[in-house]
Amino acid sequence: MRLKNTMLLLLCTNFLQAQSITWEYLSPLPEKVTNNAVTCVTLGDETYLYSFAGIDTTLECSGDHLRSYRYSLSTDNWEVLPDLPDPNGGKIATAASTIKDKVYVVGGYHLAPDCGEVSSNRIHVFDPLTNGYLADGANLPVAIDDQVQAVWRDSLLYVITGWSNTTNVSNVQVYNPSTDLWQQATPVGSSTVWRVFGGSGTIIGDTIYYAGGARSSGSFSATSFFRKGYINPENPYEITWEGYADPLALGYRMGAATFGDQALWIGGADDTYNFDAIAYNGSGIINPLDRIGVYDPMTGELSEILGFIPAIMDLRGVAELGNGQYLIAGGMLADQEVTNQLLKVTINDLTNATMPFAGDSELKYYPNPTREVVTFDFSKLPPTSFSWSLLDIQGRVLRTGQLSTPQFWKLSLDGLPNGGYWVKFQAPNGNGQVVGVQKN
Incomplete structure (x- = not known):
């Protein structure tokens, strides 16, 4: 039986624009599993979804497995597949991609009885x-x-950065199924904002986009760095990389997808955690986000929509x-709950869904740069209440608060070192805007 929840967003003129996003639960998986590799294949008129390996509800070192399943979209039924054929045992943090009606399940790591982790060098092929x-x-x-993984032109499989046994790597490994050969492509940058595990991304046209992930240093802190890789179509192993800090790029183990020519990031978490959902920094349980992140190559802007899908991570x-x-x-889900849910999300239109909560011509702020105080002018906004957050250039939250129908608001940077900061405004229905300020 299907449970359905439809959310129509009818948003105010000039402040929030109309859009519609719907979601429903389909028949659940035969078991609860997380950190599982997921992809789909269409054969004729039939579409199948596949789930490979993962970790069970125990969230313990013995909970990783190789169990795999296939779902039929037309019948809304699941069937059990043979286990993923890895002689080294169960694994998590693998990824699956479809190329020319074959599924390729790449990498992942095995958990030892003492919770030691061993990265995999295998690529399994499912027909x-x-x-x-x-x-x-x-x-x-x-x-x-925990790599970024994406397919170029239904022909080459890109495995980008990720964790390899002891650290993050900058490698970009490219697999050609037609020759069964790997080749190294131009690596990502060597700094910790480039080399991540738990990042995610996609390829649109000849451009790779990947966001978020965990650094290899310290307590594996999350990155708020957005990267683009321009693939040379004449030599697809040659990539020109560029990237920049953006608080909306923050995220860990998000699902990446595309909507037309826009890149999407679905769910995930805003901090990093181990396989048991406990934060690496010792702060406790990490909970999921109900976020859809959007990158539009036409505008070059990242944006996000909050509150219109169920929160989900890992x-x-x-x-x-x-x-x-x-x-x-x-x-x-929240509080370390592993789920067997099959969630179907339908996005009808993102043309207006990613509008900021006020256009640049409406939201004015000055002086910028400033020595201490920035004044924001909300006088042209419809009356509303919203939250604000001050973040450093790495996306870490420094201060937060609430505002109720302000005309003018002064933000003090007193006590903070000189440098760049982000100010994020969030309306109750999820739309928001991020602006940069500079203290000199």
Whole structure:
């Protein structure tokens, strides 16, 4: 039986624009699982979703497994597949991609009885036509887990950065299924904002986009860095990389997808955690976000929509059905709850969904740069209440508060060192705007 929840967002003129996003629960997975690899394949008129490996509800070192499942969209039914054929045992943080009607399940890590982690160098090949596994592909040159993974032109598989046994790596490993060969492409930057695990991304046209992830230093803090890689179509192993800090790029184990020519990030968390959802920094349990992040190449801007899908995290893939429809299988809810839910999200239009809460011509702030105080002019906004957050350039929250129908508001940077900061405003229905300020 399907449970359905439809949310229509009828938003105020000049402040928030009309949009519609709907979601529904389909038949649940045969078991509760998280950190599982997810992809889909369309064969003729039938679309199948696949879930491979993951960790069970115990969230313990013995909870990783190789159990795999197939879901039929037309019948709304699941069936059990043979286990993922890895002789080294269960694994999590792997990723699955579809190329020319074959599924490639790459990397991941195995948990030892003492919770030690060993990265995998395997690529498993699943044939949807026979509903069984083929021989493994050639081993990855560098074992990897929690990588960014995306497909270029239905021909090459890009495995970008990720964790390899002891640290994050800058490698970009490219697999060609037609030759069963790996080749190293131009690596990402060597700094910790480039080399991450738990980041996610996609390829649109000839450009790679990836966001978020955890650094390899300290307590594996989350990054708020957005990266673009321009693939040379004449030599797809040649990539020109660029990136910049943006608080809306912050995220960990989000599901990445596309909507037309825009990149999406669904769910995830705003801080990093181990496989048991306990924060690496010792702050306790991490809970999921109900966020859809959007990058529009036409405007070059990141934006986000909050509150219009159920909160979900620990994702290692989103199945794209086309026509703005997406499936999310398993994952983790609040308070370490592993779920068997199959969530279908339908996005009808993002043309206006990503409008900021006030256009640049409406929201004025001065002086910028400032020595101490920035004044914000809200006089042209409709009366409303909203929250604000002050973040450093890395996206860490420094101060927060609430504002109720202000005309003018003064933000003090007193006591903070000189440098750049972000100010994030959030309306109750989820839309918001981020602006940069500079203290000299």
